[in-house]
Amino acid sequence: MSEFFIGTDIIEVIRINHSIKNYGKRFLNRIFTEPEQRYCNSCSQPSIHFAGRFAAKEAVKKALLTSGHFSSISLKEIEIDREQDGQPFLNYQQNKIEYCKISISHTSNYATAFALYLSK
Numbered sequence: 001m002s003e004f005f006i007g008t009d010i011i012e013v014i015r016i017n018h019s020i021k022n023y024g025k026r027f028l029n030r031i032f033t034e035p036e037q038r039y040c041n042s043c044s045q046p047s048i049h050f051a052g053r054f055a056a057k058e059a060v061k062k063a064l065l066t067s068g069h070f071s072s073i074s075l076k077e078i079e080i081d082r083e084q085d086g087q088p089f090l091n092y093q094q095n096k097i098e099y100c101k102i103s104i105s106h107t108s109n110y111a112t113a114f115a116l117y118l119s120k
């Protein structure tokens with residue numbers, strides 16, 4: 001029987017903004033893959049999109065760890081990619097994962113995300 005596991009996260013956009021201002025590329029490279037950085041930096045307010053991806057990574061991490069199938073996961077191994085219509089999906093260790101669904105939402109102040117992991 002398949003089981004499902006959920007994870008959620010919320011973050012203040014200003015926290016991400018501060019990290020980018022204070023630590024720049026060092027912070028970005030520790031957390032975000034090159035394609036993630038390319039997408040966020042192409043947006044008019046990159047911090048909002050970085051915050052959304054950060055929340056999504058934390059939400060995915062919670063869902064995967066809750067399952068007990070993973071012992072440790074780094075945020076960089078979790079890549080939030082985009083379908084052509086903009087909906088987010090997960091690449092884990094560079095492989096597209098169909099059995100984990102993600103939803104992201106943001107305002108100028110907060111970003112939040114939800115993840116659902118369906119295990120076989």
Ligand SMILES: CC(C)(COP(=O)(O)OP(=O)(O)OC[C@H]1O[C@@H](n2cnc3c(N)ncnc32)[C@H](O)[C@@H]1OP(=O)(O)O)[C@@H](O)C(=O)NCCC(=O)NCCS
Nearest residue numbers: 048049050052053082084085086087088103104105106107
């Ligand atoms: C998707 C949509 C509901 C987003 O709502 P919004 O209130 O503008 O924005 P939110 O802050 O709640 O969410 C933004 C996030 O939604 C996600 N998103 C974008 N397009 C999406 C889609 N088609 N489906 C699901 N999620 C989507 C993204 O993760 C985006 O964040 P990002 O740009 O940092 O990756 C809105 O843009 C929309 O209705 N788009 C039209 C999509 C559509 O009609 N597609 C038809 C199929 S082609």
